[in-house]
Amino acid sequence: MAIVVVRLTDTHGKFIGRWTLLTNVSNEITSEEVARWYYWRWGIESFFKLLKGAGHDVEKWLQRSAGALLR
Template sequence: MVKDINEKTVARWSLISNVPTEITAVELTTWYYWRWSIECYFKLLKQAGHDIESWLQTTPEAILRRLLISCMACVLTWRVQRCTDEQNQKVRAFLTRLSGRQQKRGKIESAPAILAGLSILLNTLQLLSEYSIDELNEIATIALGT
């Protein structure tokens, strides 16, 4: 049961399972917690970030390379999302803003937003290593017709 501060029951839930009875409810809910974390990871890998089901690689080596890079990006995203120090809070806020994705009111930064922000940041850093600020300003002026 879930109770509010006045000890009033606000929610009740049951956990139904076919595991042996010697497994405690606490242990079983811990398993489900970790399973849900894994499902969230696959969601990030499949939908929110890397669209794994649309890949066009055909050789095992090419699939493995792309999968390894995608997995590293997801793990980095999770690390940034879960670190609680002040420095990482600023990084999360920056990456979410950079991603352009809106978050639900009162919700912390989402993994898809952090991943999108990381992608934009890394692409920007690559671009800045290849072009000077003056060259980028010139390109922007031409593109915007100003």
């Protein structure tokens, strides 16, 4: 179990926030890598939130097969 603290800055080095992450990944994984994984996941979560909240009714699509997804 590890606690990862990452300081977030913009491109000019200005402090914009801090992440404190509690994770159970191996200590061989760097804090930068864990933060990158959360960053990517947050992008995916934000995308799905947009889909669900923008009136696309994603929950009603009922995709049950690969063919249904392609249509």
